[in-house]
Amino acid sequence: MISIKKWGDRVKYSRQRELIREAVNQSGEHPTADAVYQKVRQKEPTISLATVYRNLNQLAENNMIRRVVVPGDSDHFDRAMEYHEHMICTRCGSVVDVWPEHPLFEQFQALPGICCTGYELVLYGLCSECADQKEQ
Numbered sequence: 179m180i181s182i183k184k185w186g187d188r189v190k191y192s193r194q195r196e197l198i199r200e201a202v203n204q205s206g207e208h209p210t211a212d213a214v215y216q217k218v219r220q221k222e223p224t225i226s227l228a229t230v231y232r233n234l235n236q237l238a239e240n241n242m243i244r245r246v247v248v249p250g251d252s253d254h255f256d257r258a259m260e261y262h263e264h265m266i267c268t269r270c271g272s273v274v275d276v277w278p279e280h281p282l283f284e285q286f287q288a289l290p291g292i293c294c295t296g297y298e299l300v301l302y303g304l305c306s307e308c309a310d311q312k313e314q
């Protein structure tokens with residue numbers, strides 16, 4: 179009995195995790211946990227925001243999605259795992275992908291006298307839409 183219940187739970191959890199992963203993958207932007215929750219809830223009405231958070235964290239820990247830390251705002255999540263950085267648009271708040279030619283971490287790691295093990299970088303500026311509006 180116990181093993182059947184456990185098995186059922188695991189199926190439910192992995193289905194939810196799949197839905198959550200799908201929601202991040204289908205989003206062209208960098209959704210917050212709340213945006214993912216709103217989307218997943220359409221297919222899985224009983225899911226809780228806490229479950230969405232937990233699964234997003236697990237997916238990020240397993241390097242299946244990327245967490246984008248935005249100071250003063252909720253974390254955003256990103257399906258693109260290729261190396262890139264993020265810029266926050268100071269006008270509309272959107273998270274923009276920035277693709278540096280050389281990985282910045284290699285430069286930090288090469289700094290003498292310290293041992294850099296990780297970093298979070300946030301760039302600020304205007305997204306292309308907001309930059310266009312400013313010119314007009």
Ligand SMILES: [Zn+2]
Nearest residue numbers: 267270305308
């Ligand atoms: Zn903008």
Ligand SMILES: [Zn+2]
Nearest residue numbers: 256258264275
């Ligand atoms: Zn990104």
